Amino acid sequence: xxxxLIETARKIVIKIGSNTLADSAGRINVSFMEEFAVQxxxxxxxxxxxxxxxxxxxxxxxxxxxxxxxxxDLHYRQAxxxxxxxxxxxxxxxxxxxxxxxxxxILLTRDDFGDSIRTLNMRxxxxxxxxxxxxxxxxxxxxxxxxxxxxxxxxxxxxxxAVLWSADLLILFSDIxxxxxxxxxxxxxxxxxxxxxxxxxxxxHISMGNxxxxxxxxxxxxxxxAARVLAYGIPMxxxxxxxxxxxxxxxxxxxxxxxxxxx
Ligand code: ADP
Numbered sequence: 262x263x264x265x266l267i268e269t270a271r272k273i274v275i276k277i278g279s280n281t282l283a284d285s286a287g288r289i290n291v292s293f294m295e296e297f298a299v300q301x302x303x304x305x306x307x308x309x310x311x312x313x314x315x316x317x318x319x320x321x322x323x324x325x326x327x328x329x330x331x332x333x334d335l336h337y338r339q340a341x342x343x344x345x346x347x348x349x350x351x352x353x354x355x356x357x358x359x360x361x362x363x364x365x366x367i368l369l370t371r372d373d374f375g376d377s378i379r380t381l382n383m384r385x386x387x388x389x390x391x392x393x394x395x396x397x398x399x400x401x402x403x404x405x406x407x408x409x410x411x412x413x414x415x416x417x418x419x420x421x422x423a424v425l426w427s428a429d430l431l432i433l434f435s436d437i438x439x440x441x442x443x444x445x446x447x448x449x450x451x452x453x454x455x456x457x458x459x460x461x462x463x464x465x466h467i468s469m470g471n472x473x474x475x476x477x478x479x480x481x482x483x484x485x486x487a488a489r490v491l492a493y494g495i496p497m498x499x500x501x502x503x504x505x506x507x508x509x510x511x512x513x514x515x516x517x518x519x520x521x522x523x524x
Contacts (some may be wrong), residue, residue, distance in 0.1 A: 264514035270429035276419035282317035434502025439519030
């Protein structure tokens, strides 16, 4: 199913979470980015169009400004993202540049999706970039985004982007193989759910445990992202992005993941 979804999709949005972009020392993982760019380039040569949603501004910021590590106030965190976003895009630019691919940066806030003129502009810009063979890399504009106007997480941003661009497929890269019947970090016997045919009945089939299993682990925003895209007929894959060659392994059917295919 996973390989089939990738095979039949032309327009693919891929979201890469901070966990996937950081190495074990909490630095930005440049070798992951290079390896990802090689795989993404293969897909584009096979006629796929890719839009990336990349977290990691904060991680990249800390890699550059480690003396700010303990600064917790809002302005320092936003300043850190301002520094980190440049570092992040420079690293992506080098990674894709070595594949002969140019990138374009798009920074968005929640308001951008609520305004019809802005959404039309974003849509047209995305289409133009992709038509020109450029890979758009989207992130939330953390420098202007205070809590009240934030989208808040890149799972939601990626789902909104997939809908806006009329993508054929959304892939979320996380630090987990997919959706399990319970939190695998707490329960070693948790079983991977390979296919979600009916998202609305998911809660009947998998144990939510206490609300934290879903609430704080970050799996909740992924399930909401699936609901958001499936409402528009766009399937979603939740997969482990950190495994070697993950994108190609998924495309060839060698890596297991969760396919969300029906609302
Ligand atoms: P990312 O930073 O990649 O977006 P998150 O850490 O926000 O990822 O969310 C993924 C985490 O959700 C997993 O590492 C896992 O610990 C947790 N989780 C909780 N319940 C589940 C579940 N039923 N299936 C999969 N993961 C779960």
